[in-house]
């Protein structure tokens with residue numbers, strides 16, 4: 016049948032004629048009295064586009080809503096229906112204009128592309144019969160050809176009303192706002208799909224052979240991965256690979272692909288077809304475990320496609336075309352940094368949470384992010400125009416002109432607000448009741464440095480030194496580190512910079528250091544733990560910092576401190592380095608301040624010792640919150656389950672404020688909550704007088720500070736957090752307060 020269809024596709028024909036010819040061929044080939052094509056319009060109606068056997072005058076007249084009748088049910092479920100007595104099916108809806116009442120048997124399959132129904136292909140017979148499995152397969156394969164026709168835009172304009180077809184429909188998708196800002200551009204898939212252009216095979220046996228060889232290579236590559244030492248232990252990574260291996264050996268999967276080839280498809284098109292069927296099932300699957308497994312299946316199909324076209328490895332990174340909206344299931348911070356920032360307008364993730372590192376890095380780079388957007392990877396085709404609204408957590412695929420205009424206006428409005436913030440740049444961050452709040456910025460890359468002057472930050476409250484290590488192709492040499500730190504202090508131009516020592520491990524992996532798989536990496540061998548066990552690392556870093564800050568103040572901060580002896584150990588290392596450098600006659604920093612991050616709950620019961628041990632402390636609320644609430648900061652499923660503005664967490668923060676005051680130890684907070692005006696307001700109400708945030712947040716937070724009466728807020732907030740929970744949450748109390756006092760948040 017496909018051979019005939021190929022000829023029809025190659026003929027010089029109008030779109031309607033071509034479709035008419037296709038249904039005639041299918042009917043003849045399947046010995047069916049009827050063959051009809053219904054195409055989904057943008058208004059969610061399936062319109063009869065061509066028929067052999069039904070009344071010709073019904074074409075472009077007969078229509079059904081998605082979910083209505085047999086055809087609508089097939090489109091809604093993306094599953095075939097094979098019935099020997101169609102009229103007794105509960106969903107049967109009689110369309111008198113078609114004259115279909117005399118046909119008893121019915122076989123309908125969805126016309127799928129990337130798992131989405133674009134229409135329905137139907138054959139009908141008068142006599143009662145059940146269509147054989149191979150007939151169902153053949154009809155599905157044929158449906159794929161029609162899907163290509165629709166996707167190529169050939170049928171555009173044939174439909175009755177001027178609504179357009181579904182595939183060209185504008186879609187508004189709602190996810191979670193993870194990093195603010197608006198991005199306009201075109202979809203670039205982080206893991207690009209291989210575009211299958213050649214659908215029809217010349218020689219089925221040869222294609223089956225190609226498929227088998229590619230599957231063979233795929234199996235070997237997965238076995239290799241499993242054999243590698245780093246996945247030798249049990250763990251999630253291994254589980255995923257085992258699942259891959261299982262799928263790669265799945266007879267059903269291979270059989271379906273071989274059948275599609277036998278029906279006339281190329282190996283690539285067969286993989287694509289079976290993958291599309293699977294994806295259609297996945298999109299409708301609600302069991303999270305099965306969804307996850309089906310995702311694995313998808314990955315495997317991508318790998319197989321890449322094997323077939325000879326491009327087995329790797330996502331696209333590096334240079335991008337202009338105005339890119341990057342779309343991915345998820346990605347690591349280092350992977351994001353692989354892209355050229357200049358062309359990147361926004362990031363859309365199926366997963367992601369506000370404090371996952373990729374999101375923190377995106378925020379630092381000023382890239383808007385929307386996350387937790389289900390199935391966006393299958394819905395977004397490369398090159399599709401898209402608007403990402405990181406303020407609202409909304410993505411517009413193929414936006415209509417009105418939406419584009421509205422967003423252009425929004426972008427203008429943001430720019431003017433940005434101007435207002437810029438005007439605030441040299442205004443002091445002082446509350447209405449005269450309290451100064453130090454607003455510092457977080458940084459980590461050379462490209463962040465110009466923001467120090469532009470944002471009006473008083474300094475760099477958190478310099479994440481690991482980012483330099485994460486973007487490097489190999490371990491930065493001591494000389495390189497020193498040069499980089501010198502560049503940072505020079506750019507700071509006398510403003511204080513707090514350098515945090517390497518915070519690697521957990522989800523921050525360095526591509527060139529083999530990481531040992533851990534059951535719970537966030538609780539594992541990371542940050543200061545790793546530095547102490549591998550003192551060479553931290554020694555080199557300290558030496559580079561000492562040299563780079565000669566004649567100035569050096570502020571060093573330690574991540575993930577759990578016990579006092581960790582601080583003492585690093586102090587010893589610093590003292591030793593100071594000794595060595597001065598014995599060689601190097602100029603040293605004018606003064607040296609050593610601080611600790613409060614991120615591990617154990618410190619809450621050592622606050623007196625801690626305050627006596629260090630020169631300053633900084634609350635890492637991202638990690639502290641995840642450990643206090645036992646809630647993985649990178650897990651999208653629970654990202655919004657617990658509120659950082661809950662009584663429990665605010666009480667924790669208040670305890671720290673009280674202790675720091677008591678000991679006169681400077682305190683700051685540098686987690687993501689510092690950058691949101693409402694939570695920053697809460698922090699000030701708790702007594703914090705210094706916070707550090709992404710540079711783009713300084714303007715909005717300063718605007719809030721200048722409207723705030725901190726004393727009044729504390730009077731309400733402090734007694735409230737001490738009380739047992741009641742109906743009104745603290746967040747509601749804060750939004751009410753902001754509303755009453757005209758504070759923008």
Ligand code: PEP
Pocket residue numbers: 375477479518614634635636637638639685686687
């Ligand atoms: C934190 O944990 O709050 C923090 C600032 O550090 P990071 O986000 O880099 O872990």
Ligand code: MG
Pocket residue numbers: 574614635637638
């Ligand atoms: Mg942290």
